[in-house]
Amino acid sequence: MNTYDAAFDPKAFLGSAGPGxxxxxxxxxxxxxxxxxxxxxVLFLQHGRIKLVVMSEQGKEGVVAILDAGQFFGESGLIxxxxxxTAVALEDCTVTTLANAMLIATLQREPSMCEFFxxxxxxxNCRVEEDLIDQxxxxxxxxxxxxxxxxADFNTGDTAKSLxxxxxxxxxxxMIGTTRSRVSHFMNKFRKLGFINYNGHIEVxxxxxxxxxxxxxxxxxxxxxxxx
Numbered sequence: 001m002n003t004y005d006a007a008f009d010p011k012a013f014l015g016s017a018g019p020g021x022x023x024x025x026x027x028x029x030x031x032x033x034x035x036x037x038x039x040x041x042v043l044f045l046q047h048g049r050i051k052l053v054v055m056s057e058q059g060k061e062g063v064v065a066i067l068d069a070g071q072f073f074g075e076s077g078l079i080x081x082x083x084x085x086t087a088v089a090l091e092d093c094t095v096t097t098l099a100n101a102m103l104i105a106t107l108q109r110e111p112s113m114c115e116f117f118x119x120x121x122x123x124x125n126c127r128v129e130e131d132l133i134d135q136x137x138x139x140x141x142x143x144x145x146x147x148x149x150x151x152a153d154f155n156t157g158d159t160a161k162s163l164x165x166x167x168x169x170x171x172x173x174x175m176i177g178t179t180r181s182r183v184s185h186f187m188n189k190f191r192k193l194g195f196i197n198y199n200g201h202i203e204v205x206x207x208x209x210x211x212x213x214x215x216x217x218x219x220x221x222x223x224x225x226x227x228x
Contacts, residue, residue, distance in 0.1 A: 010116040013106070014044045020102025024095050032087040032095060039077035041097045045069050048093030049165050052085040063174040066090065066151065066167075072120050078104070090165045135177060138212075141186050143176040145211035148196065152204040163202045 017023045023046070026032055032043065035055055045067055052065040052073065064085060067073055076084050077100055107114045134143050152161040173183045190196045195208035 008110045008112050010110075010113045013113065014096050014098075015046055017096075020099040022097050024097065026089040026093045026095060028089055028091050030089050032089060032093070033074065033083050035083055035086045037083040039074060039081055039083050041074065041099050042072055042077050042103055043074045043087070044072050044096040044098065046094040046096055049090040050093060051088050051090055051171070053088060054085045061174065062177075063171050066165075066175075068153070071124075072117065075121070075124075090167075140176055140178040140182055141189075142212050143178075144172060144183060144186050145190070145195075145208055147172065147176055148190075148202070148204050149208055149212070154204075154206060158206065160197075160203055160205050163204065166201060 014021075015023075026048075032050065033039075035053075047069050049069070050067050050073070051063050052067065053061055053063050055061050073087060074083065076082075107117060134146055138146070148163075151163050151167070154161055169180050169183045169187065173180045176183075187196065187198065190208060190211065191198065193207075193211075195205055195211060197203045197205075
């Protein structure tokens, strides 16, 4: 029969080095791993932000995700696949690397760790589904507004939120699947409407949420004029 430690703390475990796990520091712009590398571990981001970048056979680069502290990445290592993307530090980062065998044994032994990791996987899966729906059905303007709101990560009562890292318009364009010129156009539009402010750094206001609402929800007065 398996035994487990009732006092096991997943966050403390992930925040420290030990058998099968190491803690490393990465500088801004430094690669943490590269697309195609052997995947023999899963990583946990303790501090900082990273981006996941994919490169096509034709040499086209795209940013598929920006991850915050407290998230796992490189999970494909658990099923023996090579790295599907390149992980790059957007700022100085602290990362815990978890050897596959050690992580699997811990998940089997410790229910609290299994719950912690499973919750992460479910949240990541939901986010991927939401991103796909966004890409399939929303305009590039709405996709940009949604991305800025996600990056700002508003808390209750926030009246404005600066993005925690500097993100170029090129990166924003890659993430929503459009051109830099279109992003520039929409950013200028959002600024004129008072949804954002930027002068080398992007500040987002909660009013930007109106840009991702359905048109009928945004313009009830227009509906009223055409309802008769």
